[in-house]
Amino acid sequence: MSxxxxxxxxxxxVLRVFCGPDGRHGNALGVVRDGRTYPDEASRQELARRLGxxxxxxxxxxxxxxxxxxxxxxxLPFAGHPLVGTAWLLDLEILELPVGEIxxxxxxxxxxxxxxxxxxxxxxxxxxxxxxxxxxxxxPPPGEGWLYVWAWEDEAAGRVRARAFPRRDDGIVxxxxxxxxxxxxxxxxxxxxxxxxxxxxxxxxxxxxxGTVEIGGRVTLAFQSSPSGD
Numbered sequence: 018m019s020x021x022x023x024x025x026x027x028x029x030x031v032l033r034v035f036c037g038p039d040g041r042h043g044n045a046l047g048v049v050r051d052g053r054t055y056p057d058e059a060s061r062q063e064l065a066r067r068l069g070x071x072x073x074x075x076x077x078x079x080x081x082x083x084x085x086x087x088x089x090x091x092x093l094p095f096a097g098h099p100l101v102g103t104a105w106l107l108d109l110e111i112l113e114l115p116v117g118e119i120x121x122x123x124x125x126x127x128x129x130x131x132x133x134x135x136x137x138x139x140x141x142x143x144x145x146x147x148x149x150x151x152x153x154x155x156x157p158p159p160g161e162g163w164l165y166v167w168a169w170e171d172e173a174a175g176r177v178r179a180r181a182f183p184r185r186d187d188g189i190v191x192x193x194x195x196x197x198x199x200x201x202x203x204x205x206x207x208x209x210x211x212x213x214x215x216x217x218x219x220x221x222x223x224x225x226x227x228g229t230v231e232i233g234g235r236v237t238l239a240f241q242s243s244p245s246g247d
Contacts, residue, residue, distance in 0.1 A: 026242065037213075132230060142198070164184060
C-alpha cells in the first residue's frame with residue numbers, strides 16, 4: 018500500500034526518498050512513468066492534489082530524463098527528493114528541468130544529484146539553539162512562508178537535526194525530508210552535512226568547488242502499480 022488516502026492509479030510508482038539507515042521513513046513520492054497519461058498542467062495538478070504527496074513527478078521523456086514536478090498546490094521548477102527518487106527509479110544520469118540539467122549518480126546504497134542553490138525555491142532557514150527545541154515543535158511555528166528549522170547535533174561532525182514546514186495551505190503540514198532545503202543549508206554553511214529530518218529520514222550533502230551541491234540519500238519502492246492496473 019502507499020501513504021496516499023487516494024487509490025493510486027495504474028502506471029504510478031510510490032517511492033520513499035531519503036530513508037533512514039534502517040530503511041524506514043523517507044518522503045513519499047509519486048512517479049508517473051508515462052506523463053502522456055496526464056497531458057496538461059490542469060490534469061497533473063489535480064492528480065498531485067488527489068495523491069496528496071509533498072511532490073508527484075511526471076516523466077515526459079525517460080530517455081532524456083525530462084520530468085515535471087508538482088506539489089498538491091503548485092508546479093515546481095526544481096525539487097530535491099523528486100529528482101533523487103526519479104534518478105534511482107529510472108537509473109538516470111541526467112534529468113532535464115526548466116532550470117537546467119541535473120546530474121545524478123549511484124554510490125552504493127545512496128543516490129546523488131548535483132544542483133545549484135539558486136535553483137531551489139526560497140526557504141527560510143532558522144537555526145535553533147538545541148536539538149531538543151527542534152524536536153519539541155508540535156506543528157508549524159507561527160508565520161508565513163516555507164520554514165526549515167535546524168540545530169547542530171554535532172557541529173564538528175556536520176550532523177544536523179532539522180524539520181520542515183511548508184506553511185502553504187495545501188495539506189502538507191510537515192515535510193518529512195526536503196532536499197532543496199538541505200541544499201540551501203549546506204551552501205550557506207559551506208560544508209558537507211549529515212541531516213536527520215522529520216521522523217527519521219537522512220539526507221547527505223556535499224558542496225563542490227564549482228558552486229553546486231550534491232544531495233544524496235536512500236530510496237525504496239513503497240508501492241508499484243502495474244500498467245494494466247492489476
